[in-house]
Amino acid sequence: MPEAVPFNKHFPVSWEELHRNAKALAWRLIDKGPWKGIVAVTRGGLVPAAIIARELELRLIDTVCVSSYDHQNQREAMVLKGVEASGAGDGEGWLIIDDLVDTGKTAVIVRKMLPKAHFATVYAKPAGRPLVDTFITEVSQDTWIHFPWDIELQFSQPIAKQHRGS
Ligand SMILES: O=P(O)(O)OC[C@H]1O[C@H](OP(=O)(O)OP(=O)(O)O)[C@H](O)[C@@H]1O
Ligand SMILES: Nc1nc2[nH]cnc2c(=O)[nH]1
Numbered sequence: 324m325p326e327a328v329p330f331n332k333h334f335p336v337s338w339e340e341l342h343r344n345a346k347a348l349a350w351r352l353i354d355k356g357p358w359k360g361i362v363a364v365t366r367g368g369l370v371p372a373a374i375i376a377r378e379l380e381l382r383l384i385d386t387v388c389v390s391s392y393d394h395q396n397q398r399e400a401m402v403l404k405g406v407e408a409s410g411a412g413d414g415e416g417w418l419i420i421d422d423l424v425d426t427g428k429t430a431v432i433v434r435k436m437l438p439k440a441h442f443a444t445v446y447a448k449p450a451g452r453p454l455v456d457t458f459i460t461e462v463s464q465d466t467w468i469h470f471p472w473d474i475e476l477q478f479s480q481p482i483a484k485q486h487r488g489s
């Protein structure tokens with residue numbers, strides 16, 4: 324595995340921004356369909372998958388449940404649940420939706436389960452980018468993305484102070 328990159332930068336995402344970017348992803352995906360359904364990668368893929376399901380009028384939704392981070396620390400990936408009764412088969416005509424790809428480890432696992440599915444994320448970092456078929460926004464490898472469900476409003480240090488401290 325490549326050496327872990329420290330997260331020097333922070334990229335907070337608001338609900339509005341996430342909604343807008345997930346809708347932008349739906350616009351990119353509409354012409355690549357038709358789609359039979361969505362497999363959301365829990366938990367991060369659940370909110371983007373809900374927005375995309377609404378926009379593409381898809382009602383058949385399944386989940387794969389993968390966990391590989393304790394906050395910012397990556398550990399061995401655990402598959403808690405695979406694709407079940409949805410009939411996704413080899414993934415032909417299906418979308419896999421996750422919030423982001425970072426190292427690409429989760430993407431490799433999910434792609435093995437559904438090799439013909441179209442893998443789409445809202446955000447991508449360079450190491451994971453080759454594993455995604457469609458994404459919206461790229462951020463650098465040393466950036467940690469903070470999703471709206473993980474954060475709350477609070478005082479923020481000026482960038483100059485954060486930079487001196489890093
Ligand atoms: O490309 P990778 O290095 O594998 O990282 C990307 C994965 O990490 C996060 O999930 P996490 O395992 O933290 O679980 P969560 O979705 O439940 O927060 C994120 O939602 C992606 O699924
Ligand atoms: N929230 C969040 N989860 C991740 N999992 C892997 N990389 C990230 C990231 O940048 N932000």
Ligand SMILES: [Mg+2]
Pocket residue numbers: 364365366367368389421429
């Ligand atoms: Mg996840």
